[in-house]
Amino acid sequence: MDLENVKAQMRKGVLEFCILSVLSKGDRYATDLLNKLKESELIVVEGTIYPLLTRQKNAGLLSYRWEESTQGPPRKYYALTDKGREVLTELQSSWKGLIDSVNSIVNQ
Amino acid sequence: MKKTLTINLGNQVFHIDEDAFNRLREYLDRIEGHFADKNERSDIISDIEMRIAELFGQRINQQKQVIIIQDVEEITRIMGDPVEISGGEQAETSDYAGSSKPKRLYRDPDNRVLGGVCGGIGQYFKIDPLIIRIIFLVIFFGFGIGLLIYIILWIIVPEARTTAQKLEMRGDPVNASNIGNFVKDEFENVKRNFQWKKK
Numbered sequence: 001m002d003l004e005n006v007k008a009q010m011r012k013g014v015l016e017f018c019i020l021s022v023l024s025k026g027d028r029y030a031t032d033l034l035n036k037l038k039e040s041e042l043i044v045v046e047g048t049i050y051p052l053l054t055r056q057k058n059a060g061l062l063s064y065r066w067e068e069s070t071q072g073p074p075r076k077y078y079a080l081t082d083k084g085r086e087v088l089t090e091l092q093s094s095w096k097g098l099i100d101s102v103n104s105i106v107n108q
Numbered sequence: 109m110k111k112t113l114t115i116n117l118g119n120q121v122f123h124i125d126e127d128a129f130n131r132l133r134e135y136l137d138r139i140e141g142h143f144a145d146k147n148e149r150s151d152i153i154s155d156i157e158m159r160i161a162e163l164f165g166q167r168i169n170q171q172k173q174v175i176i177i178q179d180v181e182e183i184t185r186i187m188g189d190p191v192e193i194s195g196g197e198q199a200e201t202s203d204y205a206g207s208s209k210p211k212r213l214y215r216d217p218d219n220r221v222l223g224g225v226c227g228g229i230g231q232y233f234k235i236d237p238l239i240i241r242i243i244f245l246v247i248f249f250g251f252g253i254g255l256l257i258y259i260i261l262w263i264i265v266p267e268a269r270t271t272a273q274k275l276e277m278r279g280d281p282v283n284a285s286n287i288g289n290f291v292k293d294e295f296e297n298v299k300r301n302f303q304w305k306k307k
Contacts, residue, residue: 012195030155031162045188047139050155051195054148072165073119076158 118161142194214268
């Protein structure tokens with residue numbers, strides 16, 4: 001069994017959930033979001049986040065706007081839409097359920 | 109001394125060494141090859157280009173004004189392998205990749221004695237062209253029609269001129285990463301020949 005692959009799959013599953021969670025606390029531009037996720041060691045390489053952001057945006061969970069920046073060119077700020085909030089609430093409850101189930105099995 | 113290029117990346121201007129540019133071009137092409145959906149692809153690529161521009165910006169100053177190949181290598185490590193970025197998905201079925209095309213018979217200009225007919229047939233059936241050539245010679249001397257068949261094939265079989273045609277001839281899918289690999293191979297070949305001639 002490829003341990004790294006299993007780890008990557010686990011991370012990938014929760015990554016979308018975490019992006020929504022971070023954005024629910026305020027709008028962020030991609031690099032902010034990246035740093036936050038890197039801090040908590042959820043992503044290893046930066047590139048993985050962009051396809052997820054684009055897909056969530058196309059699914060109507062996120063919106064974005066351009067904002068001037070004091071350093072460099074304008075930045076793309078992502079924000080959670082109403083639909084994104086609904087999905088996040090749903091994910092939160094299923095996440096709690098998942099943790100309980102996993103704990104009950106692992107700690108048996 | 110090195111030749112540099114000026115590029116617009118994420119709406120910022122950068123001076124970049126030629127070898128660094130080639131590495132970056134190849135990297136971005138490979139990422140593109142992994143995304144099938146056109147709109148999705150352009151969004152993702154523009155986001156990634158913006159981030160790379162940001163990272164480049166942190167690597168230039170008054171003393172160092174040019175992006176060098178080490179910068180590109182470092183950044184591709186930060187951004188990750190295209191396979192990882194796409195989560196292991198392949199744009200095999202996309203219109204862009206055009207990979208659904210079956211293998212085609214072409215004349216092989218890189219492997220020819222006369223018109224490349226035997227080389228092309230060899231590629232098509234994945235056998236050594238030498239065997240095809242021997243068969244042609246046998247039916248030429250044995251039956252006298254080998255030459256006629258050869259000339260007809262020379263006329264009706266198109267020559268594989270472009271990279272896409274050469275990939276089709278080999279039966280490799282025509283997508284960004286294959287074209288990238290092929291061009292790189294060709295480039296390496298030319299470089300090797302050149303160095304060999306210099307000696």
